[in-house]
Amino acid sequence: MGINNTPEIPADFPGKVIPGGNGANILVTSLDEIINWGRANSLWSLYFGTSCCAIEMMQTGAARHDYSRFGFEVARPSPRQADLIIIAGTIVNKMAPVLRRLYDQMAEPKYVIAMGACAISGGPFYYNSYSVVKGADHVIPVDVYVPGCPPRPEALLEGMLMLQAKIKTESMKTKVFPIDGFDEGL
Amino acid sequence: MDTTTIKNNFRSEEYQINMGPQHPATHGVLRLLLTIDGEIIKKVEPDLGYIHRSIEKMCERDSYQQIVHLTDRMDYLSSHINNEAVCLTVENALQVEVPERVKVIRTIIAELTRIASHTLWWGVMGMDVGALTTYFYGFRDREMINDIFEETCGARLTMNYNIPGGLMFDIHPNFVKRTKEFIAHFKTKLPEYDLLLTGNVIFQKRMKGIGILSKEDAISFGASGPVGRASGYSCDVRKHHSYSAYDKVNFKEILKTEGDTFARYQVRILEMWESLSIIEQLIDNIPEGDFFAKTNTVIKLPEGEFYEKVETARGELGVYIISTGTKNPYRMKFRSPGFSNLSLLNHIAVGGKIGDLVATMATLDLVIPDIDR
C-alpha cells in the first residue's frame, strides 16, 4: 500500500532491537489459530477408493479404528462438499483425467493424502506395465504420503494426524495454493 | 383438463446419464451409461478399464513366485483363494504332491476368507439399500478374522501365504484356538444378521421379484458362484472338480430356484453357515507333517498348456497358463468370475427402476479390479 512497515536499522546501533510491527499482527495470529483449529478438526473426505487400499480405508472408518473421533466424521460422495481426497488405490491412465477433474471441482482449502504404495509411486505395478501412472503426484499435488501395501489403519490414522499438524502451521498471511505452478513442473 | 388428456399430451424422451467412475454404490471404479425414460431403464452399458493394470502382460516377464504376489491384488477380498489357484496350476504342471497338512490348512483358510468376504458384502449391501447400521456389524466380525490372519500370515488384506509347493510358514500355535473362538462367537452373531435385515419388511419388498435370471440364461452368460446357484444352476467347483481337502468334508450346495435378488441374498447367507460347518469338521483334525514340498528355486514349467479352476467368494476363477519351458509363462490368462457376472447386468436390469439397479448390482457382488485385471 505504499507504507513501509519495516524501518531501516543502522549498522552500529547499540542495544537490542525489539520489532514493533503493527498492532494488527496479534489479531491476525489469533485469527489464524482459530481458523486452523476449525479446519484441521473437521476435514471431510471424499469417497475415492479405486482398489485394495479402499478396504483398509473402510476399516479405518468402521468401529474398531474410528476416524470420526478425530473429526473426519462423514465421507461425502460429492466433491463439492468435501475438503480432503484420500487417494486409496492405483491410478491408471484412463482414470487420471477423472481424478484431476474431481480435484478441480473441490473448493479451497483442499488437501490430498496419497495412501498406499500405488498412489505414491506406482507400487508393485511399476515395471512392465503400460497403463499405470507411476505415482498420483503426476496428476495432483500431494500433502502427505502414507506408505504400505496396504497400510494398516493405524498408519492411515497417523497420516491423517500428520495432516492436521501440518494444517495448524498455516497462516493467512502466507497463503499458498499448491496447484499454482503444478502443471508447469514441480 | 382431465388426467387422460394430460397423459396423452405428455411425451417422454430417452436420455443418457452417467453413473460415473467415482460413485458410492458401484463398489469400485465402474462407469455405467444408463439410457433411461423417466425412471425406467432402457439400456445399461458398462464402461470398464478404469483400474486396468495390465497384470496379464506383466506376468509374461515375472517368475511364478512373483505372479502369486500379483494375483493377491486382483480380487482382494478372496486373496488366499486367488493365490491357491495359481499354486494349484503350477503344482499340477510340475506333478508335485503337496502334503496332507497343507491341503487341510489351505481349505480352512479359504473358508475363513469366504466368510470374511461375505460379511463385508453383507455390510455394504445394507448400505446400498439405505440401512447404514449393517456396515458396522459386518466390519466388526471381519476384524476378528483379520486378527487371526495377521497372527499367522503377517498381513491383514494381501497375504502371500500360499506359495507353489505349500505354505510360506507353519501356522501359529494360537491358530486353532482362535479359530474355534471365532466359530463360537460367529454362530451367535449370524442370527443377528437375519434379525436385522432378512426379516425386515421394507427390505423384502425392495428385493423380491426384481432382477430375475433364468437357469438357461445363467448357463449361457457363464454366471457362476452364488449368482448362478440362485437360479438353480449347480455350478460349485468344490463339488464338481474337487481340489485340496474338499472331497473329505460334508457340505451342501445351496440352490434356490427363483433367481431374483432376494434369492441371491439368501444363498450367500446360507453359504456362510456351510463354511462354518466345513471349518468345524477340519479344525480338530489337522494332520501332522511338513508344511511344504520341495521345489526348485527357479521354477520352470514343462512345455504345454495347463488349466485349473477354483471357487472364490464370487464364483469360478480359472487360471490358464501356456508355457514353452522357460521360467516365465508364454501367456497367462485369468478367467475372472466378475467379468461374466457383469455381462448379464444389461439383461436383468432393463425394465426396472434405478433403485432396483442399485440393489441388483449389490447382489451381483462385483469387485472391479477382478474384472479389469
Next chain:
Amino acid sequence: MTNEALQNLISTWIPELEFTEEKSQFLNITVQPEQLHQLMTQLKSNSETNFDYLFCLSGVDWGAALGVVYHLESTAHRHQLVVKVKTEDRENPTFDSVWTIWRTAEFHEREVFDFFGIQFTNHPNLKRLFLTEDWDGFPLRKDYVDEINMIIK
C-alpha cells in the same frame, strides 16, 4: 463321454479337424476359420455332446500366427473340450463370432479385439473395452513396444 468317444463322434461331422491330447489335460481340436461357426453350433446342439457352458475364451499370439482358444464344458455330462483356431494374417485377422451360441462371448470377444486386434464378424458392438478409444496398437501382441509408459525389467 470319454475323449475317445468324443473324438470318434466329432470327426464324423467335419473331416478336416485335427485332434491331439499331448501337452494338455483336455482333448484339443484345431479347426479352420471357415468351419468354426458350424462346428460350434453342432457342439452345442447335439444332445450327446451338449456343450452349453463356454468357460474361457482367450486370445493368443503364437509368434507367427494369431489365434483364439475356446474352453467348453457340458453341464449335463460334465466333459470338457478345447477348440483352437489360428490365422497367419496379422494385418486383418477375422473370425466368426459365437455370441449367438453362448451369450458370454460378447464381452470376451470385445476383450480379445482390444488386446490383439482380432475382428469378429456379426458382433453387435465391437469396440475397445478396457483401453481408451484412441489407444494406438494392441498391447498383448508379442511385438508391442511402448517406450513412454513401460519400464522394462
